[in-house]
Amino acid sequence: MSTLSFLLLFLSTFAFIAGGSAAKSWALSDNNWGLLVLTLALYSAGNLIMLRLVRDLGMGVALxxxxxxxxxxxxxxxxxxxxxxxxxxxxxxxxxxxVAVALMTYPV
Incomplete structure (x- = not known):
């Protein structure tokens, strides 16, 4: 895996975790629309980054x-x-x- 792919994996993970945190914060709030928009933007960014990883690594490995x-x-x-x-x-x-995901990513 190239340095770029590793960086993109880190960035997509950050976007998804930030999106999940924003979603949890929205769930605990009183329907804060700003948090909802932030959640959607972060998840969208993570998915856009994943498209590049799918192209570079293949769907199975990337996902x-x-x-x-x-x-x-x-x-x-x-x-x-x-x-x-x-x-x-x-x-x-x-x-x-x-364990299951680790086994799926183990090279054979």
Missing amino acids: SLSGFVQLLAVNVVAFFIFGESIAPLHAAGLVLGI
Whole structure:
């Protein structure tokens, strides 16, 4: 994976995590339309960046890598910034999801 692809993966992940954080903030607010517009803009930016990654890396690799990185990052934000917690069964599912995506991205 080239340096540019790695940078684009980081930028798309940042856009998606920022979009998710804006969505959580909107959900906790009293229908703040500014947060809703920000959420949509961030998710749109993340998807536009992903289009370039799909072109460069292929759909399977790009979306698997993105899913793996986002799965880790979104849970870090949810736990440490928003103070969320999950049940043990959900934690097991999270671990299995990480293992599944990691296996999908493992080169054969």
